[in-house]
Amino acid sequence: MEPVYSIRPVLAIAVSLACAFLIVLTGEKRRNLREFWTLAASVLGCTIVVSMFPHIYHGGEYIFTMVSIVPGVGLDFRVDAFGMFFAFLSSFLWIFTSIYSIGYMRALKEHAQTRYYFAFAACIASAVGIAFAGNLLTLFIFYEMLTMSAFPLVIHEETPEALYAGKKYLAYTLSGGALVLLGMAIAYTLAGTLTFTSHGFLAGHGSAQMLKILFAIFIMGFGVKAAIIPLHSWLPSAMVAPTPVSALLHAVAVVNAGIFGIVRVVCSVYGIELVASLGLGLPLAIVASITIIVGSLFALAQDNLKLMLAYSTVSQLSYIILGAALLSPSALSGGVVHIAHQGFMKITLFFCAGAILVQTGKRNMSEMNGIGRKMPLTMMGFTMCAFGMIGTPPMCGFITKWYLGLGALEAGHPIFIVVLLASALLNAAYYLPPVYNAFFKEPDASLKGKEASWWLLAPILVCAAISLMLGIIPTTSYMPLQLARTFLGIGGM
């Protein structure tokens, strides 16, 4: 299908950017108007993204070109199914996070809220920019913008701990960015272009040796944001940020930007055939497997709920990398769809952690015995998504595992099924105790609090319901799984 020239991808980014500036102009004094901008922009941005959905779903593409930067490479936008996937996820979840943020930030009387909402809108603009980038350079520009605009959110509390986390975050992500830049420059020198194509643009350029080194550079570069072990350590530190930030950025947008980069490198820069012929899939799969297992082991050792969720994110993100590394159609669709599944489930879990913090002031799981009796709806959402993380049907986590398992078999590496099973067991080991304690243990006398306000509760319930729905009807039209299959060109129409 011919690509359609349309300004809509740029509009989707511009809406969030304009919103960021409106927020600053409005300021703390008119905070209701300021929050209105956030909500309006999130809904409008999401609508623009959705308006592109049908055409993309049927295999079409939107393109838009702006200024050129080097010969053959400019600020180009191209919307394909995979970009659609990430953009939709970010902008859709932004609506819920905005609602949640309003409840959360006001309940805790946080300072510098204008800066917070400004940076949030800038982050979403960058994430959508990453999703719609038509070439590696455009992707990189938005990638670095995301790094910068997420920084004020990491150090929002301005405590020494937060400032340290911010420094660590910058050190990791800027180094990663430098590696991506290096890789990009090498790729451009080899191929003379950076435009993504459905079968990769590097095939036939450079020696096998060079391409292998380049691949390692890219993986290390994007791997920082994707929190591959041992490049993950900024992510748990960044949990000092307010919970909505951890929820949307450190479970979905920022980390998935790294994942997005890796999948783009595998699918649109190298192309699956080239990665397979260079034999790069297996090493990447092994790295991903190690991250899955070790991340879960780390999670097992945590008492702080948000830290546990952070390590769980580290582990879960590598499911996606594993899916991309196995290079078989089922594994790839399982991996890509996990971007959405992980996103919906993890954001719910973080929302729950935030709601508990707002209502009871508790951060550690050992203090949350009996919380399920005080906050039944919140803990219901938590439980659903905890089961989803373990991979129990009918939650959407199961669908991911099913396709990854199938993919491992297709790829002829059944060993990775063992990894998946081991990870499921580990997930059970750290997700079930808090669930059990919440409902079946007597609450401490110190535990006070009741169900959170609807600002906090509604996003939890809706996201949990969506996670369930994605598990029940995954093969229906317009579901993420079908979109993922469109991207991979394996039907789904």
Added chain:
Amino acid sequence: MVISCLPVIAVVAPIIGGIIAFRVGKTSEYARNLISVAATIVSFLAITAMAPAVLKGKIIEYVLVSGEIAPLPINFRVDFLSLFIAWECSFDWILATVYSHRYMEPLHARSRYYLFMALTLSAVIGALLTKNLFALFIFFEAMLLTSYVLVIHEETPEAMSAGRIYLFLGIATGLFMFLGILITYILAGTLDLGHGGILGGVHGSILNILFVAFVVGAAAKAGIFPVHIWLPVAHPIAPSPASAILSGVLVKEGCYVMIRVIYDVFGLELMRTMGVCKWLVLIAGITIFFGSAVAIKQINLKTMLGYSTVSQMGYIFMGAALLTPTALQGAILHIFHHSMMKSALFLCAGAFIYKTGIRDIDKMAGMGKKMPITMTVFSIAALSMIGVPPLVGFMSKWYLCLGALEAGKLMLMAFVAVLLLSSLMNAVYYMPIIINAFFGGDEHGKEIEPDDVPPSMSVPMVMLAIGIMIFGILVSISSLTLVRPVISAIFGV
């Protein structure tokens, strides 16, 4: 070729304006400032007026003093390269002069300052627009002497000793250059630029000596390691607007001469056969690394900016010495980009001094809340220095990386690594300033009222910041219309 006296107007207008301003300064300060600004604007307009002809590919020439009177003619020749740099320099100069209006108010010897600012501008423009090395050398030395007065403006013992180093080192290395010019004249019989190499028929080791002589002369002006020692003492000690043009503009003269020597005196062919450029690349690499490493340890903001200049000049020398089209393009772009960034940074540093008297980095915590405009400009310029896309600093770095890879030698890969490492080091010394300014506490400067600088100071800074953003996104305008013709003339691509 077009004969036009516009170059003469551009050079002479500041001299006349400066002298008038000096006379008027005894009666009216305000009129003096106006005349100074007017003189720089006339010079700027004269240069702009040459643009249409040059953009059409014509070359503007004018003989000021013919060869019958002087030993060699003093004549002008304006091509793309000189026009581009001269345009940028004179524009910077307008901003710095406008800025001086309020900044210089509390300082002494203001009339002398304006006079020598104007004279230095004249020398700078003259050096850029001349046709032969002889005239260039005359303007070069004039520039040294007039800018000496700017360096020692404070007349404190430190300023005098900084001035001594500046003057002695400048004269000593100027002698090397003079030697080089002399030898060139004997060998080639001409000193005219713009023929793409006048030493074509010469062989032997004399060429190596000649090259070293030129490199010493040019490198000392540009502040390249190890003849950089004057720069970190002389630049910070001058009044801030003067520092801005010293660091933003004057060092670029050294780079300009280096480019002219490599491509117009020796010529591309000869440089390639001699193979000495790899040593120059090595020196540039050391300079990049050294400058950034030392900058990290600085306490005084302006000294830190001085070392940052040393490092950045290494970028330009490296780009010039790599002998590839893209690298040269990156070098010329970086001349333009760096002058915007560094002028902005020095003007900001001046704004802090003007408003609060603070010169040390560790006392600048909380400054972002007190002087938001200044600190925002500073942040934009600093982020650009770090190389955050889509700001200008990223664009020149990107071209330099591509240029280094284009050379296709494995050794040069190391220099790409140096380039990226240096940008991370930039982050190490710029980011803490930004973070403390916006997110830190208010331990310092509690007594300072939250008040930004007057418009005559903030407007020049803001204009530079806008330039940093605009020319970053629209890099194709400057790179394709202005720099590309230079490259095609030299490399024939």
